[in-house]
Amino acid sequence: MLRSALMVQGTTSDAGKSTLVAALCRILQRRGVRVAPFKPQNMALNSAVTVDGGEIGRAQALQALACGLAPHTDFNPVLLKPTTDKKAQVVIHGKVAADLNARDYQEYKPRAMQAVLESWGRLTAAYDCVLVEGAGSPAEINLRARDIANMGFAEAVDCPVIIVADIDRGGVFAHLVGTLELLSPSEQNRVVGFVINRFRGDISLLESGLSWLEERTGKPVLGVLPYLHGLMLDAEDAIATAAIGDKREAKLKVVAPAYPRTSNHNDLDPLRLHPEVDFRWIGPGETPPAADLIVLPGSKAVRADLDWLRGQGWDGAIRKHLRYGGKVIGLCGGYQMLGRMIHDPLGLEGQAGSTPGLGVLDVETWLESEKQLRNVSGRLALPGNPAMTGYEIHLGVTRGAGLSAAAVELADGRQDGAISGDGQVLGTYCHGVFDHPQALTALLAWAGMTETRSVDFAARREADLDRLADSVEAALDWPKLAAFLPR
Secondary structure, three states: OOOEEEEEEEOOOOOOHHHHHHHHHHHHHHOOOOEEEEOOEEEOOOEEEOOOOOEEEHHHHHHHHHHOOOOOHHHOOEEEEEOOOOEEEEEEOOEEEEEEEHHHHHHHHHHHHHHHHHHHHHHHHHOOEEEEEOOOOOOOHHHOOOOOOOHHHHHHHOOOEEEEEEHHHOOHHHHHHHHHHOOOHHHHHHEEEEEEEEEOOOHHHOHHHHHHHHHHHOOOEEEEEEOOOOOOOOOOOOOOOOOOOOOOOOOEEEEEEOOOOEEOHHHHHHHHHOOOEEEEEEOOOOOOOOOOEEEEOEEOOHHHHHHHHHHOOHHHHHHHHHHOOOEEEEEOHHHHHOOOEEEEOOOOOOOOEEEEOOOOOOOEEEEEEEEEEEEEEEEEOOOOOOEEEEEEEEEEEEEOHHHHOOOEEEOOOOEEOEEOOOOOEEEEOOEOOOOOHHHHHHHHHHOOOOOOOOOOHHHHHHHHHHHHHHHHHHHEOHHHHOOOOOO
């Protein structure tokens, strides 16, 4: 039976909720506690396939890894995947339940809350401790009605809350005091303390502010977490653009367009990590630069993002890139864009119709209502047939003569993707194809980088989880947390 639960809410998005929960998960897991992560409602285009055949937010998959668990749909029972600025796909217990605009979702929330409480019941029956992550901020007044993501959930299940704020943004005391002031009296009583995240400098210079904060609010500061440079963990949603490590040894230049509905952008994190790869995301208004390899990532709105690509001049840039001998990789939605046509007869991602693709692979894609969700493994159709692992999350079914030269031979006997006749273009539905060391080395060699060093992204992720946990464990006031977390 559940011995304890604690919820981490934040003053803002990206305040550090996901990383703090991941750190606490790893700390408790190392102490032998049966601990599980939980996020009632997530809004993100970064998702992972679960052991029970659904999808959840990428951050909850990372937190599950920190607990030593396989990702499960109960860890994130409600996932919202935006398709436009006003509409999102609603995923309940890992499966698509509806496509709703913001106003209609407000009416749908009681049903979503039922799913949240069902998952909560199963987790609390199975684990010693459940660590809960909020979403955005509990002080977003316009979202408080029927809230299932922050205090609405905490009140419903009687869960204590800590609030984390990012001092690197500035205004940390205003963020914390203002957030607390905007809560109801019962919600204020539920807050058991504050955590300040991403501090750099002399901690003694902060002490007077910490004392003031405790006197002003009557709430303890449970810890001040240091800024950790170069941490390589899966991002919740925002595209991580900073390079990791020293790139002076870079041998290969790789670029990728950051289109408006980019999904599963963490696919490209191993390229950011690799010391011999100069990788850059190219945003709106930036001219596509010369490169050795262009990677088109996944997309939640493939036809709309393809229109965006054309508007930004990427179609011409890719044709020129191929004329000069460059290589192109398309992942999932990016793979669909590389074909001759994309058909959406049911209007699943917008207005029904068809959009010409970039025409560099001899395939066409039809978007169909049943989403393909599976974890996969196999071998790339490249020299040495290197091993790969990954996962599929897509609506499209791709057909055409180009499939005769598959990119991947999957362990279940299926073939996936395509390689163009001239060997310059590769497309696959497999997310995570760069994660496996053998696959990463082979793909970089295919793109022109020989004698590359092996980089194990999964091992780096594990090491950084331990590094994060060590730092958080040293910074938190454990006696003050003893009432809420198992020792």
